Amino acid sequence: xxxxxxxxxxxxxxxxxxxxxxxxxxxxxxxxxxxxxxxxxxxxxxxxxxxxxxxxxxxxxxxxxxxxxxxxxxxxxxxxxxxxxxxxxxxxxxxxxxxxxxxxxxxxxxxxxxxxxxxxxxxxxxxxxxxxxxxxxxxxxxxxxxxxxxxxxxxxxxxxxxxxxxxxxxxxxxxxxxxxxxxxxxxxxxxxxxxxxxxxxxxxxxxxxxxxxxxxxxxxxxxxxxxxxxxxxxxxxxxxxxxxxxxxxxxxxxxxxxxxxxxxxxxxxxxxxxxxxxxxxxxxxxxxxxxxxxxxxxxxxxxxxxxxxxxxxxxxxxxxxxxxxxxxxxxxxxxxxxxx
Numbered sequence: 001x002x003x004x005x006x007x008x009x010x011x012x013x014x015x016x017x018x019x020x021x022x023x024x025x026x027x028x029x030x031x032x033x034x035x036x037x038x039x040x041x042x043x044x045x046x047x048x049x050x051x052x053x054x055x056x057x058x059x060x061x062x063x064x065x066x067x068x069x070x071x072x073x074x075x076x077x078x079x080x081x082x083x084x085x086x087x088x089x090x091x092x093x094x095x096x097x098x099x100x101x102x103x104x105x106x107x108x109x110x111x112x113x114x115x116x117x118x119x120x121x122x123x124x125x126x127x128x129x130x131x132x133x134x135x136x137x138x139x140x141x142x143x144x145x146x147x148x149x150x151x152x153x154x155x156x157x158x159x160x161x162x163x164x165x166x167x168x169x170x171x172x173x174x175x176x177x178x179x180x181x182x183x184x185x186x187x188x189x190x191x192x193x194x195x196x197x198x199x200x201x202x203x204x205x206x207x208x209x210x211x212x213x214x215x216x217x218x219x220x221x222x223x224x225x226x227x228x229x230x231x232x233x234x235x236x237x238x239x240x241x242x243x244x245x246x247x248x249x250x251x252x253x254x255x256x257x258x259x260x261x262x263x264x265x266x267x268x269x270x271x272x273x274x275x276x277x278x279x280x281x282x283x284x285x286x287x288x289x290x291x292x293x294x295x296x297x298x299x300x301x302x303x304x305x306x307x308x309x310x311x312x313x314x315x316x317x318x319x320x321x322x323x324x325x326x327x328x329x330x331x332x333x334x335x336x337x338x339x340x
Contacts, residue, residue, distance in 0.1 A: 223264025
């Protein structure tokens, strides 16, 4: 059997080897903990101090359930039972509680510890913080959900544009020409609403130009009134603001002010102190897709999340028998990129 050899023969001595292993444990970024079968903590490395907030003096001699959330207490009994049978638990994703009460997702590996006679006397635990991995997975899931939503909306928008163009066109050729123009405009809007995969950022643009370019493929001759101040939208705000306007326009074409039953839309904006208030009003007997005024679908959730996280603002909708008003209360500096 091949054995791992050290560069220095001094490490072959048991005392030196123990010091070497102790240094590895002390220097590990992961939490490395040992406990007895009675669940009492025997050792607690600096990685455990950083991850859970308890010093070694505070943790050693106390039950490992010190870091268990209330709803995870039954895990310890299961661990002890499995360890007693000589089982090893690998890469178990679970949750633990820090000293300050906050919860942290971890990946946990638990191995039995045996004495010189081979008897199981305890366990070693290696815990790794997987907060970043969880956040990445959540972002990926949100992006996938948004992609599905966008794909569905794209088909709905194309169908709505086709219906509008068909009512206005006097020939098949005119219909084809109009649809091509509107779909190209729609593609241009999509390119403006997302960052270049190569890393290029879109340039700043005037607020009225941004809104008009997004509405162009949607309006189809419907009444659109625009009254906004002459301010410039900074590059960082183009994507989030475009996504929200794109979402509102999509819904307006499907069952709102830009649909066959609608009477158009009006967009007004004004500055108030350090805020930019934008109101999108639709004249149509419209209602949420679910039929319930309090319903919050993915599109509304996306608008609220986007406005809150990227524009330091709030997004809300109000329905009435005569239509719908969406209000964007935005941080003016987040929109313009200029300091007060």
